[in-house]
Amino acid sequence: MISQTEENYLKALWNLTSSKGEASVNELSKQLDIKMPTVNSMMKRLAEKGLVHYESYKPLKLTDKGKRLAALIIRKHRLTEMYLVEKMGFGWEEVHDIAEQIEHIQSPAFFEKMDELLGFPKVDPHGSPIPDRNGKVETEQYIRYIKLSDCKEGDTVTFMAVSHSSDELLKFLNSRDLSLGSKIKVKSIEPFDESMTVSYAGRKAEMLSNKVCDKLLVRPA
Amino acid sequence: MISQTEENYLKALWNLTSSKGEASVNELSKQLDIKMPTVNSMMKRLAEKGLVHYESYKPLKLTDKGKRLAALIIRKHRLTEMYLVEKMGFGWEEVHDIAEQIEHIQSPAFFEKMDELLGFPKVDPHGSPIPDRNGKVETEQYIRYIKLSDCKEGDTVTFMAVSHSSDELLKFLNSRDLSLGSKIKVKSIEPFDESMTVSYAGRKAEMLSNKVCDKLLVRPA
């Protein structure tokens, strides 16, 4: 069996390795705020269990089994976030911490029921894809999204997802009425700090810093 | 802070002490299926934390603080059971094991939301009272309930709650269409084994063993 602690390591590693396919002990240590020696010995344990490829001084990788298991935990996390927003009336900025706990509930029936009641959603409230029952994740469209910060003046795009969303960013977006699906037009880009002035439903000219634009994933028109 | 493990001990002790006000290490050990020395040392820890009155060779009692805390966990458990049945469509026999896990979620907002969406229910799906936000439990009516097995021939009663319900008992009741609120009339009692023949909505003559009748709490007409 796999403990709640082990699940959190797996999930963190899954997130870190999603781009390059591998991650360092150091990165994982920072991500989890757990000291390197602790992470190191946990990696050996997960290697014993066939979930991680571990070799001294080499980068960490998930095995196929580890990837699948991690994706199934992510699935529970994202289904939960969607359920909390859609069925319980929470705001998208309130659900991550609750989902962080509920993702560890052991009850297939519970998550199947959520999935059903939600009508088998494909994405969570932040636009991240929900892995399927087998741990497969639909990256097709998702990987085609680009950062708003990479757009040019005059571009018109659709706001599709928030990457690595903090409560603060989500609250900021709330305050500007900027939500998933919004059509955003880039009116101008300030050369000095790359801040953007954009317009969208109900907002003629809203200024967004580069730090914000860097977190908004959009689909070109 | 209090761990999930500690919460389970508190809750078990709360259940055991609900009648006599005290319980033995041995009883608690059996209840939790954890060996006596383990229970013993945990009781000392909880005493340190001001949650249990512990004295060598004396029966265990909860402190007021311990009672309140236990009741708040029970509150989360019972609200969850009610939510799963009323809002997610689970059967009353399916919800205990899920609630056993969800009761440990740390998020006041989550349980407040459940409570609201349910319209502030007073009892769980098995008829047990839900403690209020302060850990006070409404025993007024509940303690007046009697066992069906203590009724006499000719009595007419209302089925109000199931005590210490196992999945098996609940499934049995499902199979007989016997649910909370049913008006039950005791038609006859077999002197040999005290089994009862009863009638209720849609059932003319249903035989219930003494073991079953002992678990059904009813309100006299």
Added chain:
DNA sequence: GTAATATGTTAGACTGATCTAACAAAATTA
């Protein structure tokens, strides 16, 4: 009232999950 049984406690071991201190290897800088 003693013997037998049941219950409770102490001691000591083990595993999981964490840490710090010290050392080793790899990467970076000079």
Added chain:
DNA sequence: TAATTTTGTTAGATCAGTCTAACATATTAC
């Protein structure tokens, strides 16, 4: 290349939560 810094590993400690074995006290049976 040599020195310095960063990253990774090993060793050993600690705490929570569990166990078994041994001993102590209380309860029950005779």
